Amino acid sequence: MKDKKTELFAGFKYYVPADFEKFMEKNAAEGWNVDKIHQWSSTSMTFQKTEPKKYRYVVDLNAFPTKEYKETYRQFGWEYMGRMASMYVWRKEYTDERPEAFTDCQSVRKRSMNVFWVLTALNIILIASMIALTILYFGNYYSEVSEDIAGYSIAMILLIAMTAITLYASNGVYKNRQR
């Protein structure tokens, strides 16, 4: 029997924080676990076969954590799994009631909105890049720089695709902000 499996792009597939948590918990219940979350876990994550575990996972985007951020979670019995960029991942084993790190609707919403704003910032950067690229390209229309229409088109198609994906994700996070 296989004792390892690799999940690709889990961090992108489950861009809604609550979905990523559920995904990790479902795997744990089926006996697939990770010891640590790494910078690139969102792209590729290897699970080891273990006993089935009842874990509660929590994903918390914190761009500017203070010194006591981790200590607060640890005092409440959360195990620090690691982070993907500013996405902190915590877990806690439990028996009866699934524990929560965000216990009122304001803080649940704030947790989601942190993700939403990061995606929105990314969107603005992507759109600004498209505008800058277009100005650069057509601004130099009569010079030789502009002969590379293929290069311009490929860059634009890539940027448009990334913008579409980011918009789709931020919309999904916003719609699910109460979860």
Added chain:
Amino acid sequence: MNLDKAMKRYIPMSETMFYILLSLREERHGYGIMQHVEELTNGRIKLGAGTIYQSLSKLNGDGLITPTEEVDRQKKYVITEIGSQILMKEANRIKELYSAVEDLL
């Protein structure tokens, strides 16, 4: 933050914010607040780590509470003068609510 601005931002406040401010009339760290609030509400409210961290950051940033000392990397906080004024305003508002529901029950 001055009182007017704080009132606009905090009144009315969530139950979480209210109980955190109430707890910080005595200096406490995050976990201590959770225990105190659980006791006050007979186990009804069990504040989570994320909620406490978010709330303390917000209250501290707006000057309603202030850090006192740090024990084992855990910061303790206590309510400030402006925090106390906000707490009193909110308490009066709740008193008004209370008298409004008294006839109801």
